[in-house]
Amino acid sequence: MEERTKKKRKVGLKVFAIIAIIIVVLAVIFFINFVRNYVILNEIIEKEAKFKDSTNYSYVSEHYNSNDEEDKVVVEHYYKDGNSKIIMDNGENKITVWYDEETKENIFLNETTKEATITSSPFMLGTELLYFNEEDSKIYFALTSFITNDIVNGKDCYNIRNSGIKASINKEDGTVAKAINGKAVIDGKEYDSITGYKNWQFDKLTDEDMKRPDLTDYNVVNK
Numbered sequence: 001m002e003e004r005t006k007k008k009r010k011v012g013l014k015v016f017a018i019i020a021i022i023i024v025v026l027a028v029i030f031f032i033n034f035v036r037n038y039v040i041l042n043e044i045i046e047k048e049a050k051f052k053d054s055t056n057y058s059y060v061s062e063h064y065n066s067n068d069e070e071d072k073v074v075v076e077h078y079y080k081d082g083n084s085k086i087i088m089d090n091g092e093n094k095i096t097v098w099y100d101e102e103t104k105e106n107i108f109l110n111e112t113t114k115e116a117t118i119t120s121s122p123f124m125l126g127t128e129l130l131y132f133n134e135e136d137s138k139i140y141f142a143l144t145s146f147i148t149n150d151i152v153n154g155k156d157c158y159n160i161r162n163s164g165i166k167a168s169i170n171k172e173d174g175t176v177a178k179a180i181n182g183k184a185v186i187d188g189k190e191y192d193s194i195t196g197y198k199n200w201q202f203d204k205l206t207d208e209d210m211k212r213p214d215l216t217d218y219n220v221v222n223k
Helices: 002-048 135-144
Strands: 056-065 068-080 083-089 094-100 105-110 115-120 146-152 155-161 166-170 176-186 189-202 219-222
Touching: 002 135, 002 146, 146 166, 146 176, 155 176
Parallel strands: 115 219
Antiparallel strands: 056 068, 056 189, 068 083, 083 094, 094 105, 105 115, 146 155, 155 166, 166 176, 176 189
8 A cells, every 4th residue: 555655656746747847848938939029029129219200201001811912902101291191093093192280181082083072180090100019018029929930022021929919020120011900701701801011211202292282173072
């Protein structure tokens, strides 16, 4: 009876030792991942700091679902010192939306049909300057993210995934290259809704680029 008890204790100690080793290994892996993530995120934040307060920038976004990456909606985004402009061209209609933050004037133009609508709006969405991270959330993302390498539009990127975000960040300059924004249901199947970003430029736009559209020859409606 005593011999059997000793054997059970030995078995129990071995199991405990194995569990302890597993816990230590997992803790080491978690720590290494945290340190790696922290270093990468710190690198991204340092790069983003060079442009995140810019008031002169432009970029192109491409919106598509993972079932058909060729079928894209392409949008050009421009912002300079309070003036915003978005251009969308689907081949049938070229749409431009222009906005002045100071006057709150919002102009919607269909350049194909030569129709324009002028409204007043407290703000305009779609020309926000995108950046991934903030200094005060760095530790949270370092703890919760899984970061791998990715290539987007031929650029080396960090692919960052956690429960709330799936994004690829350009390693060279810290700009957002791609983001997954939820799911789209098509024919009963779920696909990723993806937005790609490219052609980032800073401090290149002129006042002439962002001036109020010339509405000569347009059928104008004021609302």
